Amino acid sequence: MKYMLLIYAASDQQATCTVEDWIAYEKEMKDAGVLVSGHSLADLVTATTVQVGPDGRRSVTDGPFAETREVLGGYDVIDVPDLDAALEWAAKCPGSRDGGAVVVRPIAEFDF
Amino acid sequence: MNVEQVFREERGRLLATLVKRFGDLDLAEEVTSDAVEAALRHWPVDGVPDRPGAWLLTTARRKAVDRLRRDRVHAARLAILQVEVDRADPPVGDALPDERLELFFTCAHPALAEEDRGALVLRCLAGFTTPEVARAYLVPVTTMQQRIVRAKKKISQARIPFRVPDPHELPERLPGVLQAVYSIFTEGYAARRDDLADEAIRLARILHGLLPEREVAGLLALMLLLHARRDARGELLEDQDRELWDRDMIAEGTALAERALTGGYGPYGVQAAINALHDEAPDFDSTDWTQIVALYDVLAKLAPSPVVALNRAAAIAMRDGAAAGLALLDALSGEPRLRDYHPYRAARADLLHRLGRDAEAAQAYRDAIALAGTDSEQDFLRRRLAAVEGQS
Numbered sequence: 001m002k003y004m005l006l007i008y009a010a011s012d013q014q015a016t017c018t019v020e021d022w023i024a025y026e027k028e029m030k031d032a033g034v035l036v037s038g039h040s041l042a043d044l045v046t047a048t049t050v051q052v053g054p055d056g057r058r059s060v061t062d063g064p065f066a067e068t069r070e071v072l073g074g075y076d077v078i079d080v081p082d083l084d085a086a087l088e089w090a091a092k093c094p095g096s097r098d099g100g101a102v103v104v105r106p107i108a109e110f111d112f
Numbered sequence: 113m114n115v116e117q118v119f120r121e122e123r124g125r126l127l128a129t130l131v132k133r134f135g136d137l138d139l140a141e142e143v144t145s146d147a148v149e150a151a152l153r154h155w156p157v158d159g160v161p162d163r164p165g166a167w168l169l170t171t172a173r174r175k176a177v178d179r180l181r182r183d184r185v186h187a188a189r190l191a192i193l194q195v196e197v198d199r200a201d202p203p204v205g206d207a208l209p210d211e212r213l214e215l216f217f218t219c220a221h222p223a224l225a226e227e228d229r230g231a232l233v234l235r236c237l238a239g240f241t242t243p244e245v246a247r248a249y250l251v252p253v254t255t256m257q258q259r260i261v262r263a264k265k266k267i268s269q270a271r272i273p274f275r276v277p278d279p280h281e282l283p284e285r286l287p288g289v290l291q292a293v294y295s296i297f298t299e300g301y302a303a304r305r306d307d308l309a310d311e312a313i314r315l316a317r318i319l320h321g322l323l324p325e326r327e328v329a330g331l332l333a334l335m336l337l338l339h340a341r342r343d344a345r346g347e348l349l350e351d352q353d354r355e356l357w358d359r360d361m362i363a364e365g366t367a368l369a370e371r372a373l374t375g376g377y378g379p380y381g382v383q384a385a386i387n388a389l390h391d392e393a394p395d396f397d398s399t400d401w402t403q404i405v406a407l408y409d410v411l412a413k414l415a416p417s418p419v420v421a422l423n424r425a426a427a428i429a430m431r432d433g434a435a436a437g438l439a440l441l442d443a444l445s446g447e448p449r450l451r452d453y454h455p456y457r458a459a460r461a462d463l464l465h466r467l468g469r470d471a472e473a474a475q476a477y478r479d480a481i482a483l484a485g486t487d488s489e490q491d492f493l494r495r496r497l498a499a500v501e502g503q504s
Contacts, residue, residue: 001271081271081273082271082272082273082275083221083223083270083271083272083273084272084273084275084277087223104270106269106270106271
């Protein structure tokens with residue numbers, strides 16, 4: 001079963017975890033054979049939003065910018081047996097500390 | 113044993129066994145109902161079989177094969193199940209393997225909304241129908257139906273597992289299960305539904321049999337020691353007729369409370385001990401307030417909350433006098449959780465009355481009446497108010 005861990009950082013709080021913590025976390029997931037993919041995202045000021053209207057016209061806008069306290073800073077997709085295992089990895093994620101939060105979302109499975 | 117008793121005993125156990133086997137709560141619930149229906153048709157005619165649990169399991173597995181045969185998505189699972197059904201009957205023994213503990217932990221999983229956990233426990237482990245669960249939690253049937261469907265969807269789609277947590281996970285996971293069972297008891301207590309309180313106690317007994325942890329014993333003890341006073345409630349402890357208290361239940365609860373506090377303690381065990389001291393006192397005046405205050409001190413550290421602080425203040429009023437208690441209560445006046453909590457106003461009123469400040473006491477009772485939720489609570493407070501006004 002695949003789960004996406006959406007890693008939200010608190011924008012108003014200084015993180016105490018280090019680059020080494022993140023590297024160690026990624027290595028642990030790789031060694032356990034659970035990591036499917038994962039990336040951290042560049043700063044929110046670099047974001048661009050695209051929408052296509054009913055007339056096919058494309059709208060491109062700068063942003064969005066942080067309206068909430070928490071900003072999506074990265075994600076990991078993991079493949080584990082069940083939700084308990086996914087929650088365990090979420091709790092190990094450095095992004096779950098220092099006022100941050102990790103949201104665990106199951107990846108939808110379709111029976112075609 | 114009559115048919116209904118058999119179902120009460122076997123239904124949760126059958127459901128747990130089937131969830132374990134199918135990994136699918138919905139399918140397990142459907143075929144459990146099918147099997148119970150079949151039993152209701154056959155048993156009154158043919159008599160209750162020697163091994164009702166085994167009969168139900170065999171029937172449920174056949175029903176599952178029927179259902180899966182109609183559902184092509186589950187074709188692969190069907191092959192496995194067919195082999196099982198063709199195999200000999202379940203092992204001979206007094207009952208099915210007991211997998212209800214797994215079911216408790218699934219129903220009360222922290223990823224589910226707290227308000228839904230007790231409902232799922234009632235539904236899956238106590239065998240309540242959705243309308244019965246709705247009545248227990250005083251919500252419309254459609255609302256409860258939606259909550260249960262949503263919770264079951266999460267269990268299946270997010271794959272909440274069907275497993276007993278490892279021992280190192282228990283401190284984190286057990287409180288959720290205990291809270292779910294206790295919520296059933298407190299709902300029953302508030303609504304004066306003895307059947308619900310009895311059901312919560314029955315569930316706690318099952319849980320204690322499967323997982324004799326200290327806090328499980330503490331929860332069972334607490335509920336027994338509170339429920340022992342059911343026939344005398346509606347009055348303050350000091351006014352209750354102690355002849356009406358259930359001595360057998362008190363003896364059982366006290367023994368469990370002692371076990372819950374041997375070599376360690378947790379919040380349920382401490383609350384049980386406080387209630388054991390109340391239940392064991394021959395009359396209100398000989399209650400061991402020193403010990404009760406000491407236990408509230410422990411509880412305030414283990415599980416601090418404004419309500420615990422309120423109860424501690426009331427106990428201190430008994431040990432050290434009304435003025436000492438009132439000072440503590442007034443210090444809590446800024447607590448948002450107590451502002452609209454009528455027992456807080458009523459406790460203040462009682463202490464003001466004991467200090468002879470009856471005009472203030474009357475006002476505090478009026479505030480409490482305005483905040484009280486149920487008719488019986490309001491009636492009780494009106495009687496207190498009348499007593500104070502009669503004297504002033």
